[in-house]
Amino acid sequence: MRTDRSEFRPIRSVGFWLAVAMSALQGLNAVRTLLDPVGFASYMGVSINATEQAAWVQIYGLRAAFISLLVTVLIIRQDMAALKWTAIAALVMPLGDAWLASQAGAPPSIVARHMGIAVFLILASYFLGRAARQQAQARGSE
Numbered sequence: 001m002r003t004d005r006s007e008f009r010p011i012r013s014v015g016f017w018l019a020v021a022m023s024a025l026q027g028l029n030a031v032r033t034l035l036d037p038v039g040f041a042s043y044m045g046v047s048i049n050a051t052e053q054a055a056w057v058q059i060y061g062l063r064a065a066f067i068s069l070l071v072t073v074l075i076i077r078q079d080m081a082a083l084k085w086t087a088i089a090a091l092v093m094p095l096g097d098a099w100l101a102s103q104a105g106a107p108p109s110i111v112a113r114h115m116g117i118a119v120f121l122i123l124a125s126y127f128l129g130r131a132a133r134q135q136a137q138a139r140g141s142e
Contacts, residue, residue, distance in 0.1 A: 008131075008138035010078045015127035019075050019083045022090070022124060026068035033061025044097060045106025045114075080135050084128035087121045094118040 010016040032040045037057035041048040048057060067090070074083045098114035 008135045010075075010080060010131060010135070013080070013127065013131035013134070015080060015083065015124065015129075015131035016075070018120070018124035018127055019071060019087070022087065022121075023068050023071040023075060026064045026071065030061045030065035030068060033057050033064065037061075043110075045101030045110035046104045078135070080128055080132035084125050084132050087125040087128055091118055091121050094121065 029040070032043075037054035038048060038050045040061070041053075041057050048054060071083065071086060074086065094114045094117035098111050098118070101114060102111050
């Protein structure tokens with residue numbers, strides 16, 4: 001028989017809250033791209049012409065909205081293992097963003113911010129992996 005102490009609660013894990021932050025920040029990025037595509041492009045380290053290229057930034061934003069919703073679904077389902085793999089797969093974004101921003105001549109602080117996001121995702125994947133193992137152990141003892 002399982003006791004309350006052996007029950008795994010995702011909400012008590014660091015990984016859960018890092019996943020919530022991932023979802024919220026991607027959602028915020030989506031909103032920012034739709035409201036101010038030129039400003040968001042500058043924030044990312046790329047200059048654009050407001051009339052000709054803003055739509056591409058907004059397309060990026062729609063993809064950020066999809067990512068936010070996908071992560072939210074995984075959070076609701078409490079699928080810590082899938083969230084771990086999502087964080088690992090998401091590394092392509094900040095690493096690619098850092099490279100693109102660097103190629104566009106962005107200031108080092110912007111490139112560093114992208115690399116900081118990559119570090120965040122590495123930490124999130126670690127803590128989500130830990131939570132996934134705890135979740136699997138708790139399910140095994142049911």
